[in-house]
Amino acid sequence: MSGRTLWSIIFGLILINCITVGYFLSKERGILPVSSNGETIATIGEVTITREQWMAELESRYGKDTLKDLVNMKVVEELAEKYAITVSEDVMERELAVYKSMYNSLDEEQPGNEENWEQQIRYSILLEELLTRDVLVTEKEMETFYENNKDLYSIKEAYHLSHIVVKTEKEANMLLDELAGGSSFEALALEKSLDEFTANQGGDIGFVSKDNEYVPGAYLEAVLKLGEGDWSEPIQVDEGYAIILLHKKLEGETYSYKEVKGQIRRQIALEQMEGPVSAEPLWDEIGVSWFYGKK
Template identity: 45%
Template sequence: MGKKQLWMVIAALILVNVLTIAFYQSRVKEASGAAMSEESVATIGKTEISRQDWLNELEAKYGKDVLKEMIDQKVVTETAAKYKIKISDQEVEREFRMLQTTVDPLSQKNHASEKKWKEEIRNTLLLEELLTRDVAVSTKELRRYYAENKSVFKVPTAYHLSHIIVKTKNEATKASKELAHGSSFSALAMERSIEEFSANEGGDIGYITEEDERYPKKYIETAKRLKKGAYSKPLKVEDGYALIKLEGKLNGKSYSFDEVKEQIRRQIALEQMKTPANASTFWDEAGVEWFYGKDKNKD
């Protein structure tokens, strides 16, 4: 599974994790004796929506997906342990590093923590290894793939930036003075920036590289001269004037053949598979029984 496919899997887990917390914490409270069914979660005029009605709707819409994801995670973990399959911390760190520089900041923030994100990555890699553990690929083929896809295994230097965009230089100068007097860059971005998407995230635009075409080249040129936590002078941009702040930096790295050969083997093997890669393959072996019967909701 390549970076794009891996991210699709992880992005799909975001909603699951949020809903799991909301739904199952509420169920625990209900089981402990709290009178949840009568509690109102919203009022519309004289009409109320009870917590129980809300939970029933959540269960109807998302309950099956949430439960399946929880089962899949357990199945992968236990089946990997059965076959003594492990994923190294180095592999997890490599995938995490690649994702940091390729996904948008909103998606990153939807993860409860870096630790949780890495757990999801490890689970995905364990599943890939389980599905391909019996597939042998010649060293010659592995090296050919590496030579043809070297750019995939090279992570460029990336700068984690936030920005504030305003219409005039006067507004930018005023914002700069407020920052100099201790105002929060994030708060000012939410209040002043005319770039709505990033403004909602406190100006955070995630990691960008020299190859990134979404933002002006002067962003990277300026970021190279900033220290972590520092912000720039007003920069002329297409929509007006920008202030950028360096939140962090990831130094570029090229991964050697030996570092990624197992990843390549899995990728080649997965590309040859005729069925979708999912944990349901191992449900029977793991002896899974669940609320929804025999339907594994295979895609």
Template identity: 50%
Template sequence: MSKKALLVIIFSLVLTNCVTIAFLVSAYTREAQKEKNDEIVAKIGNSRITRQEWLNELENRFGKTTLEEMINIQVVDELAKKNHIDVDEKTVEREIQMYKISSQSYGDSVFNDKELRKQIRYSILLEELLTKDVNISENELKKFYEENKHQYIMNDTYHLSHIVVDSKKEVQQIINELKDGSSFEGIAAERSKDQLTAKEGGDLGYVSEGSSDVPPEYIEQAKTMKVNEWSGPIPLERGYAIIFLHEKIKGEQLEFDEVKDQIRRQIALEQMEGNVSAKQLWDDIGVTWFYEK
């Protein structure tokens, strides 16, 4: 047998083996996927809910909205690159601080910094894209700033959690437990008398001086604290409290040059009719999706 013929036979055998292996792997993958889809995720008496039934229900309820949000993010990102629109970190950071100060939110509604940063950046890019062709004079921008200057005053703000109990003795017990490594959130959830925040680990969100959402004693105490520090006992009208300082934001008066781009977007968006959405930009880049079927 010639060397060439032998190589042909060997190549044919190798190709056959590769095809066979690929078929077996594919069959195994399909079988594994089927087993995963048939996996029981809940049992209710004699009834069962499979993973596939669960996923189908999630898609029916949230699939369209979730896919639309994913498309919107991609559309904004692509069009921003195409139009050479970018957002510097200083602008993102400033708007994050403004959001935190104005949100007064707590618990699950407090974004982690990474997620908040992504959302703020997306919002700014979307607004820039929607308003890029709108021209507003410098005089009009300055007029708006002077008339709404109070909106750009950032007071000292504190992200706090608290635990409220009946006696000073209980607070001291809690402080000892914290020193021994116990979790502030865990103790708040189990023992705080403030039921509204207890379920959120005692989280009060971001509060500023003069806020009616917390006792003034909290703010006075927070001024003297370091980040990631808990306080001593704080007397209240009913009982005692201990607070934990997550973050401290130093207040400032934002100058016109720092916020004029934000003002321009705000005025331009107010002039637009209808809902403001990234979906308005889909035709600019060309979008086709599953729900057009």
């Protein structure tokens, strides 16, 4: 398995939980509505569905797993504070940059937003540090791993793009007029783009690099002339004409051994452990009791 593929798997697993994390964090903050007696939330003919029925169904389907995720988050936070384990801004920026360099909505759907990514990445790092804090990894092991896996710690120059695809050049020029008049790029993409894979995401393609196989080469030529927040002139593509918007440029970078030493230590240490990477082995240390009894 190549290093790049391994990174994709690692971040894929991390990001799978982002929707769930966002759900229970929102619930914890009181964003989800609370139950009120007999409130009807849907009517189907003469049949009604109450809020209580809806919440009971949500709990039966997702309650245990969601509560377990929330408990795990709290366990990790409490133990990280106990052992004075923190995640620096530099580490967060690097981990987030690596994920962004892989994120492409045309490749596969990946849920959540940047805030959720940061929350989940921070949680994963803290959890790994807690689980491996007593595992000894030598300097030689880490240096050898770095030399053999440098591609894991290198990101390519990439561009976060959105696009709107229409049939004719005339339609594309009309889009430019609407954008110049203050219309939202996202709203126009949702309303008018022919690309069904990205229209519902406001045209968001994700980050693309020069060797990306999912976007026309003309996009990567046009983006070189754009500043962040700028959109292009009409670009001819197979489906017609496209307008692209550059959200952000991600500079390419190769990280030094010193910068990624902590990450390498965790990775080697985790490979020496048995079982999945989970916060549940930490429950006994902090003392957890919950609605569903024993874990």
